[in-house]
Amino acid sequence: MKSNRLRTAVLVFGIALFMTNNTFGQSEKRDDRKEPPTFKELLKKMDANDDGKLSKEEIEGPLKDHFEKVDADKDGFITEEELKKAPKPKRR
Template identity: 45%
Template sequence: MNTINFKTGIVAVAFIFFGITTSTAQSRGDKKPKKATYEQLLEKMDADEDGMLSEEEVKGRLKEQFSTIDTDEDGFISEEEFDNAPKPKRRGKKEN
């Protein structure tokens, strides 16, 4: 009787472990991040709340490519310029 309960417990633990590892692996899938909308960028970066994104306000890749995106060279990125901006090059996977 004890042997049956022990075996049943081992099988139950194995199923639980399998379920946890499967759900964790699925949640870390290679999903592409969605491109932020212009409105979302305004909410995050428009520090002076003037409805425009200047080079001083933007961060990251947007700041690195500001002069390329600001095609009319007025010092701000408009929604049209943002929508027409070249897609950033994909970065390689990090090596451990």
């Protein structure tokens, strides 16, 4: 009788441990996804002259390749409104 209780306890503990590890592993994958930076974060990183907008010379990375598409009014700067309305990059 004692051995049945012990086996049952070990089995229940093993299943609970397996389920906890499995669930924990899945939630970590979701945290790896990066959200695109906000306009304020981009300004903090790239706005060299602190004018509140980004010129093509200040921008680096993939945004520079798509500058003309994002700069809707073609004034040579990207504003927060233009960035919000810009086409979203395709996910891999």
